[in-house]
Amino acid sequence: MARRYAAIRERIARAARRAGRDADAVRVVAVTKYVGVDGVAAALAAGLRDFGENRVQDARPKVERFGREARWHFIGQLQTNKVRYLKDLYFLVHSVDRPRLAEALSNAAPPGRPQAVLLQVNVGREPQKGGVAPEELFDLLRFAAGLPGIRVEGLMAIPPAVADPEAARPYFRMLRELAERAREASGLPLPELSMGMSGDFEVAVEEGATIVRIGRALFVDP
Ligand SMILES: *Cc1c(COP(=O)(O)O)cnc(C)c1O
Numbered sequence: 001m002a003r004r005y006a007a008i009r010e011r012i013a014r015a016a017r018r019a020g021r022d023a024d025a026v027r028v029v030a031v032t033k034y035v036g037v038d039g040v041a042a043a044l045a046a047g048l049r050d051f052g053e054n055r056v057q058d059a060r061p062k063v064e065r066f067g068r069e070a071r072w073h074f075i076g077q078l079q080t081n082k083v084r085y086l087k088d089l090y091f092l093v094h095s096v097d098r099p100r101l102a103e104a105l106s107n108a109a110p111p112g113r114p115q116a117v118l119l120q121v122n123v124g125r126e127p128q129k130g131g132v133a134p135e136e137l138f139d140l141l142r143f144a145a146g147l148p149g150i151r152v153e154g155l156m157a158i159p160p161a162v163a164d165p166e167a168a169r170p171y172f173r174m175l176r177e178l179a180e181r182a183r184e185a186s187g188l189p190l191p192e193l194s195m196g197m198s199g200d201f202e203v204a205v206e207e208g209a210t211i212v213r214i215g216r217a218l219f220v221d222p
Pocket of ligand 1: 031033054075076158197198199213214215216217
């Protein structure tokens with residue numbers, strides 16, 4: 001695990017250098033949906049501190065066991081009626097894609113402690129995927145920014161699955177450009193861009209990712 005993580009950090013460092021970026025500005029979220037509590041323990045021992053889960057129920061034993069040592073990221077599609085199970089255990093919710101969900105998260109947050117969120121954009125317009133349509137992002141941002149119980153930190157996307165990571169580049173670029181326009185329109189800093197997974201994270205880093213979400217390359221690949 002430590003070796004795999006070191007190899008991933010090295011690939012991120014090289015991609016950042018190619019783009020003239022600082023590799024320390026890229027956070028690795030270890031996606032633990034493939035492993036149980038032992039996998040999380042191994043990743044913690046290897047120095048990882050950020051963990052991502054896409055199902056509330058599967059995440060629960062891990063979040064309860066390692067809640068204090070780790071920062072948990074919720075990265076999956078979220079039903080409004082499941083929001084209460086998140087409690088205030090998550091550092092960042094990546095997948096806000098509609099006003100009702102933003103409102104439910106805002107209502108569930110403890111007073112004075114807004115939930116940090118990203119707005120997910122469906123950059124490939126894939127019907128089976130979550131995310132707001134690109135042209136609806138600005139309305140969603142305006143609405144979400146007005147809610148007292150959430151704080152919008154940036155954008156997230158899951159581009160269409162492609163064999164060649166280069167084919168994902170236009171989608172990463174689209175997300176970066178949407179974030180630039182959203183900053184101008186809203187005046188918010190929106191510093192975070194969550195994009196890039198095991199197959200394409202180097203291209204995402206070249207295009208400005210500040211968070212990459214990596215599962216298979218850490219936990220599954222030989
Ligand atoms: C599973 C998952 C990942 C990790 O994908 P890998 O290809 O295993 O690195 C990233 N983001 C989301 C939203 C996921 O569901």
